[in-house]
Amino acid sequence: MKSCGVSLDAAAARSLRAAGDEEKKMAAGKANEVELDFLKLTAQERDxxxxxxxxxxxxxxxxxxxxxxxxxxxxxVSCYDSAILKSEGKVEPEMFCQLGHFNLLLEDYPKALSAYQRYYSLQSDYWKNAGFLYGLGLVYFHYNTFHWAIKAFQDGLYIDPSFSRATEIHMRLGLMFKGNTNYESSLKVCTIKGLIPISRLWLLLE
Structure with missing residues (x-):
């Protein structure tokens, strides 16, 4: 039998190179699609x-x-959802955190919780992000899952005691402790931020 003039090894190598090039093209195409999604937002909007x-x-x-x-x-939210879908989950964790914030501000609590949970599962040092912990705590507070809300809020205050919404956190902690009939903790957390009159009123109403 006559040789074709091309070894099987060479043919296989070319095939692998072609497959690799195709994968690179596909990856580049998806990256371009993701970039296009974000280009729908103007520079001013992104700022x-x-x-x-x-x-x-x-x-x-x-x-x-x-x-x-x-x-x-x-x-x-539309642009982020589209970009995440096209990137097949290969996105920076911070993107999920931002998406959680956007949905929270829109009061879409199910989507906010979903995005925050994705960030939590992907970002190993999530506990350093006070904004994330505050947002997550607000979502848990909305669903009356006070145990988890208290933990998120307290973790946020621990990592950043001067957090811009520390007063709101103490207020919500006071409400949750009061709801759990933990009046001593409610009084203590309100005293820290000078909310004593409110906390005394809660005690009188019991």
Whole structure:
């Protein structure tokens, strides 16, 4: 039998190279798609989103005079969801944290919890992120899972005692301790932030 002039090893090598090139092209294509999703957000919108995090919860009236902010958040959620889907989960953990913040500000608690949980599972040092812990605590507070909310809030205060929403955290901790009939802890946590009159009122109402 005559030789074809090409060894099997050479043919296999070319095949592997071709497969590798194809994979690179596919990966590059997906990367480009992800970039295109983010390009839907203007530079100004991206700059605005940098400031959007859990600390703004309750301080923005999205249903009254914040229509523009709400539209931006909805657009950001859409872009992030699309980018995450196309990247097949190979994204930076911080992206899930931001997505959690956006959904929290939109009061979409199920999606906020889902995004925060993804961040928690991917980011080994999540406990260093006070904004994440505050957002997660707010979601747990909404669902009345006080045990987990208390832990998240306390962890957040431990890592960053001067957190911008420390007063809100102490207030919610006081409410949860009071709800659990732990009046001593409720009084103590309120005393720290000068909320004694409120805490005394709770005790009188019992």
């Amino acid at each position: 605005s989103l940098v400031e959007m995090n859990s600390s703004l919860f309750g301080f923005q009236r999205l249903h009254e005079d914040g229509a523009r902010t709400k539209a931006l958040l909805l657009k950001a």
